[in-house]
């Protein structure tokens with residue numbers, strides 16, 4: 001089984017972090033217990049034809065040490081490239097030929113839930129905003145055509161390497177170095193950078209991302225920048241063997257969102273990323289918003305604000321008209337054990353002219369009236385999902401996701 005180097009270790013949480021924790025559902029003791037829980041390692045096996053015995057042999061582990069993650073099986077049933085296994089720390093992933101061929105891919109199990117919930121069709125074109133270093137992008141590229149956007153060149157370069165390692169270049173239309181809050185097919189495109197003449201010839205066969213108006217993608221994944229307190233693996237890295245925060249400075253550097261002022265900025269960034277993602281979504285398309293933070297302010301509150309406000313700006317005809325949206329129903333103390341199926345819950349709409357109690361442009365209201373819908377609508381197929389397991393279980397919560405559909 002996985003080596004358990006976290007269990008029993010103590011973590012001397014710094015003051016700034018303790019203060020941050022007050023914005024999450026976890027007390028210091030509970031979070032500390034999470035950090036102490038056994039470290040887990042997962043891989044996605046992309047080739048569905050590989051047997052357990054072959055995978056075990058190639059990763060140099062005993063076949064009994066290879067455990068398929070039960071709650072991701074539902075996604076793998078529909079998309080066989082999304083099989084996820086828990087593996088022991090000792091597994092020789094990088095030394096394996098499966099790694100070289102791109103058939104094995106280190107993941108957080110919960111990343112699969114975001115992709116599985118988006119559930120693209122092979123003919124879909126999906127946009128991932130905040131796509132680097134490419135874990136979910138590669139999952140998506142196994143299923144459909146993908147375009148990725150990220151603001152960090154170094155991370156985007158890693159994403160490009162992953163795409164190449166997995167031989168997915170033909171499914172990735174572009175990797176754009178740009179600000180996801182305002183991206184419109186502009187910025188620097190990294191997939192076509194440094195191509196050989198032969199590559200370039202092949203690239204020409206792929207349609208370029210055209211300069212486009214909104215409303216182009218069948219699906220959008222907004223994997224927003226966040227405080228990543230849900231990514232325990234990353235947090236643990238900042239403590240030394242004795243659990244001391246000798247790297248306190250670097251923890252704060254690495255988590256610039258600890259202070260309250262920065263948290264407000266972060267929530268605004270997340271809100272804007274979500275709004276832009278929604279603008280780029282086709283009618284009938286699906287959007288997943290997810291983070292690796294436990295904080296409600298970075299999840300439910302961003303969604304709540306989006307549902308109430310997004311698109312209601314002056315002159316924007318693509319209103320999200322859902323003034324009657326319910327607050328996410330899930331109380332944070334009742335983290336769901338595993339994914340709940342979409343409920344098909346439909347957000348009640350108000351007439352466009354009364355939207356948010358503000359006057360709206362007459363022409364927009366008239367268009368909305370003719371469509372009989374109060375403008376563009378959002379159907380929240382599930383108000384707020386806690387993806388993963390409750391915190392007492394092994395595959396525990398890391399990502400929170402919300403599925404939003406744009407319906408005509």
Ligand SMILES: C[S@@+](CC[C@H](N)C(=O)[O-])C[C@H]1O[C@@H](n2cnc3c(N)ncnc32)[C@H](O)[C@@H]1O
Nearest residue numbers: 130131132133134135136150151152180223225
């Ligand atoms: C949680 S990580 C994304 C992980 C990635 N989706 C994956 O599955 O590998 C968040 C990413 O957001 C990016 N980011 C932060 N601000 C951004 C912005 N304004 N526009 C686009 N990307 C941004 C960061 O560079 C970082 O790579």
